Amino acid sequence: MVRRMLLTLGCAWLAAPGCAHASRTVCLRIRNDSTEPFEHVWLGLPQRGSDADLGPLAPGQTSRWHALPADPAAHYRKTRIQLARRQIIHVNDGAYPHARNTLSPGRRYTFAYTLAGTQARLDVIDEGTQQPAR
Secondary structure, eight states: OHHHHHHHHTTHHHHSTTOOOOTTEEEEEEEEOSSSOEEEEEESOGGGTOOEEEEEEOTTOBOOOEEEESSSGGGTSEEEEEOSSOEEEEEOSSOOGGGOSSOOTTOEEEEEEEEETTEEEEEEEEEEOOOOOO
């Protein structure tokens, strides 16, 4: 419980300029690029305490940021999307920028999901880093 709270607070630097970000985490958010509402979205690895309940996402809506350990990729490789009549479990095995096996620590990423029939399609968008204010 404490670990999950600390991971969530790890992205506080996104909202507060001048705060340094944790160099061993990545900050992620989910965007619903489909035409179907996501009734609920979960991201992460519950067995390691790094899962995030991101709530519902209407078409075009983006979730809040959530900090997860950058390595191993198991912390962010699985997304569960609850739809009106089914649940999609998407396992991301290598759609990371620059053909990497993990996401780069200290960076922000948006996982943009579209739906194609019964499958989810993921685009990983590197949002960069926020430089501390001087």
